[in-house]
Amino acid sequence: MEDILEVMRSRHSVRQYKNEAIGKEQEEALLEEIRDINRESGLNIRLFVDEPEAFKASKPHYGSFSGCRNYFVIEGPSGMEEQAGYFGERLVLFAQKLGLNTCWVALTYERSKVTPEKGNVIYIVIALGYGATQGAAHRCKPVKKLVKAPEEVPEWFKRGVEGALLAPTAINQQQFRIELLSGDTVSIVSLPGPCRYIDLGIVKYSFEAAAGKDNFKWKE
Numbered sequence: 001m002e003d004i005l006e007v008m009r010s011r012h013s014v015r016q017y018k019n020e021a022i023g024k025e026q027e028e029a030l031l032e033e034i035r036d037i038n039r040e041s042g043l044n045i046r047l048f049v050d051e052p053e054a055f056k057a058s059k060p061h062y063g064s065f066s067g068c069r070n071y072f073v074i075e076g077p078s079g080m081e082e083q084a085g086y087f088g089e090r091l092v093l094f095a096q097k098l099g100l101n102t103c104w105v106a107l108t109y110e111r112s113k114v115t116p117e118k119g120n121v122i123y124i125v126i127a128l129g130y131g132a133t134q135g136a137a138h139r140c141k142p143v144k145k146l147v148k149a150p151e152e153v154p155e156w157f158k159r160g161v162e163g164a165l166l167a168p169t170a171i172n173q174q175q176f177r178i179e180l181l182s183g184d185t186v187s188i189v190s191l192p193g194p195c196r197y198i199d200l201g202i203v204k205y206s207f208e209a210a211a212g213k214d215n216f217k218w219k220e
């Protein structure tokens, strides 16, 4: 089985896509994963394929997209920001394993073209497809700024931290702090910033997937 950290290391935001339809097998695998996630989370994630409208307008600055014809809409009842991030990142890494590229998009899509189903709120959209490139690694804040832990830490914690540092965050803000508390208890908090709780969910999923769920407990 592929090491999830390898998958995380190879994932970068991609905003330019090839004009290539998603393979049938990949689409079915994505739909099955979405069904599982929706059942488990209470979110209502939807996959749109061959729908160019949401990314049509070319925005001149940050966050301009080209050729994006597929995307996930992460929506659900109100108050589920952290779950949107947590389960969305599970889907992003699942797509990466299938050879598909992604980019989380809070702002730079055509909002008028994406409407929620009844009673839901749209948390975010995730662009999806075969990238023109694989993107590039983001800049990372110094580990000392983000992590508080004793000198000697267990292997699972090192892996978790690497996963968290590789996690995408809105405008790469990395506004989170990780702490190893007594024994095997870990706390991650997010600081004020755009998409604060979506970022928190993304970072927590990334830490957990890399560290191994059974190796530690989250601080209540």
Ligand SMILES: Cc1cc2nc3c(=O)[nH]c(=O)nc-3n(C[C@H](O)[C@H](O)[C@H](O)COP(=O)(O)O)c2cc1C
Residues within 6 Å of the ligand: 011, 012, 013, 014, 015, 062, 063, 064, 103, 104, 105, 106, 107, 108, 109, 124, 135, 136, 137, 138, 166, 167, 168, 169, 170, 171, 172, 195, 198, 199, 202
């Ligand atoms: C919650 C969230 C919102 C984002 N919104 C946008 C956006 O509106 N437009 C865009 O081009 N990128 C957006 N991004 C992508 C980030 O800029 C990108 O994840 C970050 O710079 C880190 O780079 P990486 O994903 O390549 O690791 C968003 C990312 C996250 C996690």
